Amino acid sequence: MNPRTVxxxxxxxxxxxxxxxxxMTAELALVGNASSLHAxxxxxxxxxxxxRERIAAALGSRPGEVVFTSGGTEADNLALKGAFWARRxxxxxxxxxxxxxxxxxxxxxxxxxxxxxxxxxxxxxPCDETGRVDLAAMKEAIERDPASVAVISVMWANNEVGTxxxxxxxxxxxxxxxxxxxxxxxxxxxxxPVDFATSGVDALSLTGHKLGGPxxxxxxxxxxxxELTALVHGGGQERDVRxxxxxxxxxxxxxxAVELAVKEQEAYxxxxxxxxxxxxxxxxxxxxxxxxxxxxxxxxxRHRLPNNAQIAFPGCEGDSLLMLLDAAGVECxxxxxxxxxxxxASHVLLAMGQSDEQARxxxxxxxxxxxxxxxxxxxxxxxxxxxxxxxxxxxxx
Amino acid sequence: xxxxxxMSGGVDSAVAAARAKEAGHDVTGVHLALSRNPASYRSGxxxxxxxxxANDARRAADVIGxxxxxxxxxxxxxxxxxxxxxxxxxxxxxxxxxxxxxxxxKFAAVLDRALALGFxxxxxxxxxxxxxxxxxLVELHRAVDGGKDQSYVLxxxxxxxxxxxxxxxxxxxxxxxxxxxxxxxxxVADKPDSHDxxxxxxxxxxxxxxxKLGDRAPNESGPIVDESGEVLGEHQGTYAYTIGQRxxxxxxxxxxxxxxxFVLDIEPVSGTVTVGPREHLAVDGLSGIRPRWxxxxxxxxxxxxxQLRAHGDEHxxxxxxxxxxxxxxxxxxxxxxxxxxxxxxxxxxxxxxSATISSTRRAALT
Numbered sequence: 001m002n003p004r005t006v007x008x009x010x011x012x013x014x015x016x017x018x019x020x021x022x023x024m025t026a027e028l029a030l031v032g033n034a035s036s037l038h039a040x041x042x043x044x045x046x047x048x049x050x051x052r053e054r055i056a057a058a059l060g061s062r063p064g065e066v067v068f069t070s071g072g073t074e075a076d077n078l079a080l081k082g083a084f085w086a087r088r089x090x091x092x093x094x095x096x097x098x099x100x101x102x103x104x105x106x107x108x109x110x111x112x113x114x115x116x117x118x119x120x121x122x123x124x125x126p127c128d129e130t131g132r133v134d135l136a137a138m139k140e141a142i143e144r145d146p147a148s149v150a151v152i153s154v155m156w157a158n159n160e161v162g163t164x165x166x167x168x169x170x171x172x173x174x175x176x177x178x179x180x181x182x183x184x185x186x187x188x189x190x191x192x193p194v195d196f197a198t199s200g201v202d203a204l205s206l207t208g209h210k211l212g213g214p215x216x217x218x219x220x221x222x223x224x225x226x227e228l229t230a231l232v233h234g235g236g237q238e239r240d241v242r243x244x245x246x247x248x249x250x251x252x253x254x255x256x257a258v259e260l261a262v263k264e265q266e267a268y269x270x271x272x273x274x275x276x277x278x279x280x281x282x283x284x285x286x287x288x289x290x291x292x293x294x295x296x297x298x299x300x301x302r303h304r305l306p307n308n309a310q311i312a313f314p315g316c317e318g319d320s321l322l323m324l325l326d327a328a329g330v331e332c333x334x335x336x337x338x339x340x341x342x343x344x345a346s347h348v349l350l351a352m353g354q355s356d357e358q359a360r361x362x363x364x365x366x367x368x369x370x371x372x373x374x375x376x377x378x379x380x381x382x383x384x385x386x387x388x389x390x391x392x393x394x395x396x397x
Numbered sequence: 398x399x400x401x402x403x404m405s406g407g408v409d410s411a412v413a414a415a416r417a418k419e420a421g422h423d424v425t426g427v428h429l430a431l432s433r434n435p436a437s438y439r440s441g442x443x444x445x446x447x448x449x450x451a452n453d454a455r456r457a458a459d460v461i462g463x464x465x466x467x468x469x470x471x472x473x474x475x476x477x478x479x480x481x482x483x484x485x486x487x488x489x490x491x492x493x494x495x496x497x498x499x500x501x502x503k504f505a506a507v508l509d510r511a512l513a514l515g516f517x518x519x520x521x522x523x524x525x526x527x528x529x530x531x532x533x534l535v536e537l538h539r540a541v542d543g544g545k546d547q548s549y550v551l552x553x554x555x556x557x558x559x560x561x562x563x564x565x566x567x568x569x570x571x572x573x574x575x576x577x578x579x580x581x582x583x584x585v586a587d588k589p590d591s592h593d594x595x596x597x598x599x600x601x602x603x604x605x606x607x608x609k610l611g612d613r614a615p616n617e618s619g620p621i622v623d624e625s626g627e628v629l630g631e632h633q634g635t636y637a638y639t640i641g642q643r644x645x646x647x648x649x650x651x652x653x654x655x656x657x658x659f660v661l662d663i664e665p666v667s668g669t670v671t672v673g674p675r676e677h678l679a680v681d682g683l684s685g686i687r688p689r690w691x692x693x694x695x696x697x698x699x700x701x702x703x704q705l706r707a708h709g710d711e712h713x714x715x716x717x718x719x720x721x722x723x724x725x726x727x728x729x730x731x732x733x734x735x736x737x738x739x740x741x742x743x744x745x746x747x748x749x750x751s752a753t754i755s756s757t758r759r760a761a762l763t
Binding site for chain 1: 425430464466467468469470471472473506509510513514515
């Protein structure tokens with residue numbers, strides 16, 4: 001048996017920080033609906049509002065701009081559907097939505113749904129071979145007919161290859177025409193500096209469990225000026241755009257995690273970035289013909305998330321490798337899998353110009369706050385034999 | 398041994414995986430995704446190939462305590478099994494896709510991948526038994542539960558495939574397997590058995606073929622004639638018929654003797670379906686091609702038995718093999734035998750091998 005599991009899938013979810021566990025468990029032991037008027041309700045409400053203030057302070061927003069959700073997917077849905085409906089309601093000519101080819105499914109799928117059922121026209125702006133959106137193409141798409149654009153969505157950092165997007169530049173282009181911009185910053189907060197006010201975006205999604213908080217709590221940070229149509233109706237919580245009793249305990253844990261992650265961001269990036277650089281260097285040295293996908297590693301935090309390494313192992317299936325590494329106690333990811341668990345070629349790598357075969361032969365290693373030197377050593381020791389076997393099994397089809 | 402347990406989501410493969418683990422093997426559960434567009438939920442008689450079935454398999458693996466993965470073999474399955482099924486029907490033959498799947502997918506694509514990845518064997522929930530003979534050859538035998546015996550659909554496996562196979566259920570009657578599943582806490586203990594062809598959702602072969610073949614159908618209509626050539630009706634594509642079929646012929650004119658009529662012959666090029674009385678279906682000789690031998694090919698004349706369809710009767714037979722040609726003389730005539738079906742040859746309970754029927758010889762009428 002392996003002494004300990006080597007967990008290199010922090011971009012999927014990362015262990016909770018002790019501070020977050022403490023904040024959450026303390027609250028779990030108490031009673032109180034934050035909407036109740038009595039003392040217990042006021043107490044819960046205080047926890048809720050303090051959490052909102054802590055998150056706002058950490059992200060450079062005002063507390064009133066933080067709308068709590070169940071997580072990143074709900075925040076993305078609220079931003080996109082909510083802004084599309086509200087903006088088209090104001091002007092029926094606003095039917096276009098601009099986004100990139102490399103977004104997470106939590107953005108692409110609601111947009112596809114808006115297209116098929118709500119008459120939206122979604123334009124996917126292409127990216128270069130590192131996964132960075134083509135700014136000239138974005139500019140052209142905006143300026144072709146700015147009055148018809150309902151909303152623009154560009155992720156802060158890509159979940160598969162870690163590419164940092166020129167979100168601020170897009171926000172500037174859009175601001176010239178009064179078009180709201182949303183960004184999915186689920187992978188970015190705590191990994192790179194994220195400041196809502198200076199970014200120029202109108203809405204930003206984040207989630208607790210990617211930065212040391214619990215699963216089940218996230219937020220859409222959204223300017224008061226951006227009107228959103230509610231998706232969930234009920235008690236009118238969260239400025240009437242997201243009804244439902246507040247998950248006070250999860251939100252308390254989420255806030256503690258955000259505060260900690262943002263405070264430690266620079267030290268985290270330096271430490272984890274160095275581990276990631278060594279991981280890439282030694283894995284590439286251990287496996288002939290392997291190569292890094294996506295943007296360059298250096299300078300740290302300029303082009304790419306500090307904790308992401310996406311590596312191609314030509315000649316073998318990523319899912320074979322994943323299974324072999326799993327058996328050796330090393331956990332990583334191939335990208336997306338459908339609901340049945342069938343590995344699919346990553347739409348991100350395909351959008352970056354890779355072939356289906358190339359896309360299926362890649363693994364994502366994502367590091368986090370618990371990653372150690374020993375984890376990297378264990379991966380480096382396991383990867384060579386795994387690729388050898390994986391290549392013997394070859395590519396399917 | 399390191400073993401891949403192929404888990405469909407049904408009760409048999411779940412218990413097989415559990416038994417393999419209990420026997421001391423290092424078992425990994427693998428669900429084969431065979432459909433390109435899996436339906437979310439089960440419907441009709443199917444017991445596999447939906448997302449719900451994949452989840453059933455996953456939950457069984459959790460309970461057994463083994464790792465679990467989904468392997469996408471949908472492209473291979475489509476090419477090697479579904480396409481073959483369509484083209485065989487278009488040619489007027491009656492294939493058995495389960496044998497084809499065992500030969501090309503479960504004990505080929507999956508086994509090859511498993512071996513390359515460092516596994517030693519593939520375990521399935523088929524009802525059949527393996528024994529080793531005096532020379533160290535692995536023999537395939539019928540299961541103890543004659544009613545559930547699935548050695549027929551494994552009759553295409555060669556020695557190399559058998560050597561890397563495990564059939565942990567061969568010694569157990571089905572009801573006991575269900576009891577054991579319940580005892581082991583497997584939620585699929587009561588799940589109904591699957592029937593029919595897994596990729597034909599509602600069991601309507603003809604409707605499925607009509608939709609999928611489209612322009613590739615050899616004909617869209619033609620005459621149904623009796624043996625004298627008299628036209629008795631019209632059909633909507635020869636591929637919708639199987640030799641020995643009685644139902645759904647919609648003949649306009651009853652037989653002079655009032656007896657039911659059966660499909661005797663299908664001729665896709667001229668688009669003709671010939672019908673006649675049951676006794677004219679009797680066959681006492683078969684020619685087979687594409688033989689597959691479990692061990693050594695028989696030499697001289699083998700006096701054994703053959704089985705011609707899944708769960709079909711055993712027929713006493715004399716089998717002569719010349720190269721890749723197999724001649725089978727049936728001592729008990731068989732009815733409704735179509736080219737394309739597999740003849741699996743047995744010596745007692747032992748599977749000798751199989752051949753694909755290329756032509757049949759009608760028994761002389763007495």
